[in-house]
Amino acid sequence: MTATHRALGSAGRGALRLAVYLGWTLLLIPVQALAVWLKLPLRHRLPRFYHAACARIIGLDVRVRGRRVEQGPVLFISNHSSYLDITVLGSVIPGSFVAKSEVAGWPFFGLLAKLQRTVFVERRARSEVHRQRDDIGARLDAGDNLILFPEGTSSDGNRTLPFKTALFAVAARRIGDRPLTVQPVSVTATRLDGIPMGIAFRPFYAWYGDMDLAPHLWQVVKLGGMTVEVEFHPPVTIEDFPSRKALADHCQRAVAQGVAHAVSGRHPDPLPGDAVPADQGAH
Template sequence: MIGWTRTGLVLLCVTIASLIGIPVQIVALRTGIPHPGTIPRLFHGMARRLLGISVRVSGRPAADRPLLLVANHVSWTDIVVLSSLAPMSFVAKSDMADWPVFGLFAKLQRSVFVERNRTRSSRKQANELGDRLAEGTVMVLFAEGTTSDGNIVMPFKSTLFGAAQAALVSDAGKRLEIETVHIQPVTIAYTRLQGMPMGRLHRTHAAWIGESDLVPHLGALIREGAMDVEVHFGEPVPFTVRSKRKNVALEIEAVVRAKMAEILRSPH
């Protein structure tokens, strides 16, 4: 009974905040007042607290621009957690644009939607992403291409690291004479549930894997609450016209995998 009451209260608060925040964000996107990153950060901060997610952060997003954050991916809650920390936009799969509610939220946060299996579209979208980076927007790429079970880091796909290349040669990049894109590894690890350390089996509580239904997973997270996550921002890796995206992808992947193992072995 308590779990269902909690679910109802959380959904009510999110609904009210959405009805207020969506019109304000539309105005922000059209006029720049308030800053387009302000409302998403406030909204996700509220949502994170309602979900009962506590965040421990080590490091910080780099001050240098252009900045591409490259993270492992466990669940949709990764977006809530990262967005509550700083203004940022995301690289999302194209089909997410049509999702009810979540697709609208992604558009309002200025996500770039990509079709990974269509070369011509991918090139156009990489250029769009490159322009956004060159203009100073902090973009987040979940480089595994899907979600994991929260226990491992899967191989990073190097294709969208081409966004860094696109930023260097985009119209904005040329106009601003950008010579380096900073790619920063970000590690996300869910470590505790109700204050108790998660084991390998319990860590899947946080994970939203593959084609699992979103609504039951969302309901389970709301009813359970009290989950801890650690977010680590590593040292940025410079990307220039001479950089090889596959090499950089492997380097970033190794950093994230090592940090994930360290955190899960000795969570704070």
């Protein structure tokens, strides 16, 4: 690590953030567990409140473009570059995640995933596709929003991997008298303490390949504030496309374009609160 990178990290800041994060999490675990057990409406609202606070605690400034579909259920389709995506998306979307089955067995984080009523899927077992589709469909029928990462793995954050189409089969489901709403979402880490991250700094957010979780998390909490841009793209339904592959390809293109614009810093639509140059403000 270079001297510049060392300057970005503070062990004292990291220790404080971890202590506050753990205290906050341990405080809410029994509340959410009780809400899930009793099937209280709070079980839907509390995770978003929890994640929004966690984002502030660990220094994530989540900035939103576009408009989230509020009338559910909605299947949100997002790129995936880090475990931090859970906190980022969880802070702006009231819903549950679709995650690989291994997550259920992770210490601590597996418990948090279960408390958010995550749908666990075995991505490599073709024989399980129909059952998993039915499990996801049942949650959507119940009115729950779900967040799916169809890349199948996390990337380096600078690009979007091809989307796997298997779980898009659930998009053919009808909710009452209408087709299921599908909304693509782009998530991109763009700035570190106000400085554009670029390829060099983006691995401070992205967690992929053979990176170890604990050292990466420790580096994250030591750093200054990171800006993460979330862009909600126009919603679609399966009826807009000739096949689920065409739907998957459309979602991949929309998400990839959002990531590319955010990475380049030349997005055609400014974030709320951003200054608009005078020559663009007059119409």
